[in-house]
Amino acid sequence: xDNSEKVSSLQGFANEIKAMNIYNSVFVDCTASDVVASxxxxxxxxxxxxxxxxxxxxxxxxENYAEIKKTAKQKGVKFLFETNVGAxxxxxxxxxxxxxxxxxxxxxxxxxxxxLNFIFNTISADIPLGRTIKMAKExxxxxxxxxxxxxxxxxxxxxxxxxxxxxxxxxxxxxxxxRFIPDSFFTGSxxxxxxxxxxxxxxxxxxxxxxxxxxxxxxxxxxxxxGIAEVGLQEVDAKHPFYDLEGSNxxxxxxxxxxxxxxxxxxxxxxxxxxxxxxxxxDLIRVSNI
Amino acid sequence: xDNSEKVSSLQGFANEIKAMNIYNSVFVDCTASDVVASxxxxxxxxxxxxxxxxxxxxxxxxENYAEIKKTAKQKGVKFLFETNVGAxxxxxxxxxxxxxxxxxxxxxxxxxxxxLNFIFNTISADIPLGRTIKMAKExxxxxxxxxxxxxxxxxxxxxxxxxxxxxxxxxxxxxxxxRFIPDSFFTGSxxxxxxxxxxxxxxxxxxxxxxxxxxxxxxxxxxxxxGIAEVGLQEVDAKHPFYDLEGSNxxxxxxxxxxxxxxxxxxxxxxxxxxxxxxxxxDLIRVSNI
Numbered sequence: 001x002d003n004s005e006k007v008s009s010l011q012g013f014a015n016e017i018k019a020m021n022i023y024n025s026v027f028v029d030c031t032a033s034d035v036v037a038s039x040x041x042x043x044x045x046x047x048x049x050x051x052x053x054x055x056x057x058x059x060x061x062x063e064n065y066a067e068i069k070k071t072a073k074q075k076g077v078k079f080l081f082e083t084n085v086g087a088x089x090x091x092x093x094x095x096x097x098x099x100x101x102x103x104x105x106x107x108x109x110x111x112x113x114x115x116l117n118f119i120f121n122t123i124s125a126d127i128p129l130g131r132t133i134k135m136a137k138e139x140x141x142x143x144x145x146x147x148x149x150x151x152x153x154x155x156x157x158x159x160x161x162x163x164x165x166x167x168x169x170x171x172x173x174x175x176x177x178x179r180f181i182p183d184s185f186f187t188g189s190x191x192x193x194x195x196x197x198x199x200x201x202x203x204x205x206x207x208x209x210x211x212x213x214x215x216x217x218x219x220x221x222x223x224x225x226x227g228i229a230e231v232g233l234q235e236v237d238a239k240h241p242f243y244d245l246e247g248s249n250x251x252x253x254x255x256x257x258x259x260x261x262x263x264x265x266x267x268x269x270x271x272x273x274x275x276x277x278x279x280x281x282x283d284l285i286r287v288s289n290i
Numbered sequence: 291x292d293n294s295e296k297v298s299s300l301q302g303f304a305n306e307i308k309a310m311n312i313y314n315s316v317f318v319d320c321t322a323s324d325v326v327a328s329x330x331x332x333x334x335x336x337x338x339x340x341x342x343x344x345x346x347x348x349x350x351x352x353e354n355y356a357e358i359k360k361t362a363k364q365k366g367v368k369f370l371f372e373t374n375v376g377a378x379x380x381x382x383x384x385x386x387x388x389x390x391x392x393x394x395x396x397x398x399x400x401x402x403x404x405x406l407n408f409i410f411n412t413i414s415a416d417i418p419l420g421r422t423i424k425m426a427k428e429x430x431x432x433x434x435x436x437x438x439x440x441x442x443x444x445x446x447x448x449x450x451x452x453x454x455x456x457x458x459x460x461x462x463x464x465x466x467x468x469r470f471i472p473d474s475f476f477t478g479s480x481x482x483x484x485x486x487x488x489x490x491x492x493x494x495x496x497x498x499x500x501x502x503x504x505x506x507x508x509x510x511x512x513x514x515x516x517g518i519a520e521v522g523l524q525e526v527d528a529k530h531p532f533y534d535l536e537g538s539n540x541x542x543x544x545x546x547x548x549x550x551x552x553x554x555x556x557x558x559x560x561x562x563x564x565x566x567x568x569x570x571x572x573d574l575i576r577v578s579n580i
Contacts, residue, residue: 088387088388088391088548089554090380090383090384090387090556093380093383094380097378097380097568097569097572097575098378098568100571100572100575101378101567101568101569101571101572101575102568102571103568241534244531246552247551247552249552258378258559258564258565258568259558259559259565261537262536262537262539262558262559263558264379264556264557264558264559265555265556265557265558266380266554266555266556266557267554267555267556267557268549268552268553268554268555269548269549269552269554274548275548275549277391278387278388278391278392278393278548279387279391281390281391281392282387282390282391285387285390285391289579
């Protein structure tokens with residue numbers, strides 16, 4: 001590649017794929033880039049399927065999301081993004097199967113952030129809030145700037161995608177986000193954040209003790225019901241399905257017209273390179289329909 | 291149809307489908323019949339896909355199961371049987387995705403009989419074994435002859451199918467079945483069975499009291515590990531994922547190379563007309579790959 005006379009560019013790459021005009025071509029996006037997502041529609045129009053781990057398109061304005069899905073359908077190609085929620089867990093495909101077979105999604109309750117679940121499983125009298133956030137970063141569970149996880153925006157994107165795949169027209173700014181860290185921590189620089197985060201340790205330890213004394217645990221929960229989506233911290237007791245959610249696991253519960261008295265439940269690792277790669281690969285196989 | 295001069299027969303029906311030679315034809319089998327399953331190969335050879343709720347083919351001799359799968363692959367058509375295990379739950383598709391993306395199944399632990407789970411959730415000091423079996427029949431949970439459920443044969447077929455889809459060559463007579471009712475109950479007539487089953491009530495109540503005193507519950511569990519599949523009664527405590535398995539729900543746990551420290555878990559209704567019909571319909575959509 002170094003010896004090539006061509007200058008690499010995203011549009012140039014797209015043009016080359018289109019020019020090749022190969023049957024059953026697939027564009028695989030493992031970035032988190034808005035710019036890469038912006039060429040999906042053009043590729044789909046050229047009969048190229050998209051398999052993506054990138055949430056940018058499915059969580060963009062509804063109009064754009066719907067347009068991309070419509071284009072794929074019209075062209076008879078695929079737009080697959082199973083790994084957008086819960087990595088390799090069968091969360092979006094199962095939702096699609098339910099909706100396509102005529103079921104109606106009544107409620108979604110889910111823990112969709114491995115990072116936040118790790119933090120709330122790790123925080124203790126010995127390991128205060130600031131330290132657990134640092135650990136999450138050091139272990140590679142969080143984004144380089146952990147505020148992307150802590151702000152709830154990543155979880156909000158995921159419940160947005162599930163609500164849309166359930167058949168609801170909903171926008172990102174309609175998701176109600178209940179933050180558990182003051183807004184001021186999200187406005188300054190990353191340096192400021194790391195300097196100040198430990199100032200919350202004492203207040204959090206008081207709250208944590210109270211929750212622990214009631215035999216409860218904190219879970220950062222995403223919920224969708226009656227057209228309303230919200231994300232925030234919830235205290236769950238030992239009888240709640242979220243209580244035993246170990247490590248950085250994810251969990252989704254679908255209450256539907258058919259799965260009503262007891263919801264359908266899917267649980268497992270919701271992040272990590274190997275399970276995400278497996279999910280992307282499974283989507284790829286789905287495109288070729290073998 | 292009554293006015294037709296044609297005499298209806300399975301082979302005649304197969305011949306007509308083949309003669310029509312329609313693109314993307316699908317044969318849907320919602321029977322439990324060996325005879326119907328015996329024409330799958332012939333249909334697949336004529337490029338007709340099969341979607342089936344019938345376990346007969348997938349749990350027949352390995353040679354036949356493998357031959358049917360091979361035929362579908364060679365002809366580029368589908369042989370789908372998601373509802374063979376857990377009705378509409380994404381149990382087989384998820385297993386296929388794991389295996390196709392290069393994961394290795396290390397262990398399967400599952401509760402796969404809604405009937406037996408209902409029985410062990412209902413049995414109590416007031417409702418003895420014989421009565422719970424009658425209830426299961428009256429509520430339509432069990433087969434007309436409940437011995438098909440009680441014998442463990444139905445669960446054995448399901449774990450056989452999961453083991454095969456995991457990539458293992460295994461036959462039905464290799465599944466170890468631990469029965470919780472004496473063999474003599476399975477040899478006589480159905481009338482004999484109903485006459486005699488309550489004679490076991492006292493013995494079961496003694497055992498039940500012991501299990502309850504230890505804060506445990508009975509679950510009829512299917513397990514596959516190291517190439518060995520077995521089904522039988524297990525006592526589980528409150529910390530076990532099977533403990534809170536309500537009503538006639540099913541639950542599957544996959545421990546794989548990638549989902550290792552914590553298994554992937556799928557739970558929900560595993561039987562019933564509406565969720566099974568939905569699973570068949572989802573398979574049908576998969577054939578047309580929309």
